[in-house]
Amino acid sequence: MNTTKQTSSDPALRNLGALLPDLADLYKDVHSHPELSMQETRTAGIAAKRLTAAGFEVTSGVGKTGVVGLLRNGDGPTVMLRADMDALPVQEATGLPYASKVTATDRDGNTVPVSHMCGHDMHVTWLAGATKLLAEARSSWRGTLMAVFQPAEETGEGAQAMIDDGLFKRFPKPDVILGQHVMVGPAGTVAGRAGAITSAADSLQIKLFGRGAHGSMPQASIDPVVMAASTVLRLQTIVSREVAATESAVLTVGVLQAGTKENVIPDDAIIKLNVRTFDAGVRTRVLAAIERIVNAEAAASGAPRKPEITTIDHYPLNVNNQEATQRVVEAFRGHFGAARVRPTGPAPASEDFGSFGGEWHVPSVFWFVGGTDPDVYAKARDANKLNELPVNHSPKFAPVLHPTLETGVESLVVAARAWMPA
16 A cells, blocks of 8 residues: 655645654654653653744643643634653563663652553654644744643543643633544554544552451451452443443453462452443443442442542543544545545543543544554454554554654644644
């Protein structure tokens, strides 16, 4: 598949080809120097330096490590472009020559490997490239360009941290908020939809209380291990028996911890779970069902006290505005051609991008950019093995550099220009 396209017809993209070597170096640098959530000082510094060089008014330290750049270019709409910066506590296994070898101390004091296995390094590079190109071509558009480099998407706190730090009061209200994410899909293509694009997510910790005893004397205990096992099994019935076939939800128990020795019944057990939903009503029912089941299983076991249910993090439902999405799609089709603009269903992944538009009451559009080698993707599709391709958060997730890099820069520029014509 030919995924290249001449971009000289758009003044803002005329210099993209000459910029690509610099952007490739930037991507490799950010990839090999990943930073955990709320620790993105080096990446934020790079973003701020590049925005300043392009002529933006730059404010750093928004929401601790966030960066906001404003390029005021006469009367016209204000368009916000967002990229997230943080990496994951994952050991990279891509084998790339610029693979991360970084370790860092997490907020619990643990030394962990760090890598960009979600693609935020690509997002940073895309926005750096798009802002430079738009700044160089400012004679061809009018309005205000607002670039936001956001921290801590992976922990669901970065967007809210920037909002809580006065983002809405300190900077002009955008007419539209635009963002994108690299995902599995043929490189050179973009994909999106109006309506829900990524799910709401809720992560919970449940602490179950029992009474410890010697493993040979279970009658003296209230066994939290059995209590936890029963709870995990019962939780599986929420999706299978309480969510209609026409609705959608995912409930995953990712952590089950109890005890330290095989012949000691412990005092308590920990369950950590994650819920994904695409409808506010379904979310409310699922969360209520979790609380009901957890408390009922504890009561049935004779627990000495009620379980503690704590929210670890929450991501809002990310909903694309209908009219704004249509404008973006039309701009993409005009630039890339219809074959490279793909419809997609809502993704079960979650994003805090939706907090900006939802809380600012501004239309927003979020889309996906393919990062898989087109030939590799086609072979996997034809062999019915798409599920075997490394996905985001996999230790082997590695977007092919080209044409992923240029496609993401182009899509940001083209989408922004849909609101800021000459």
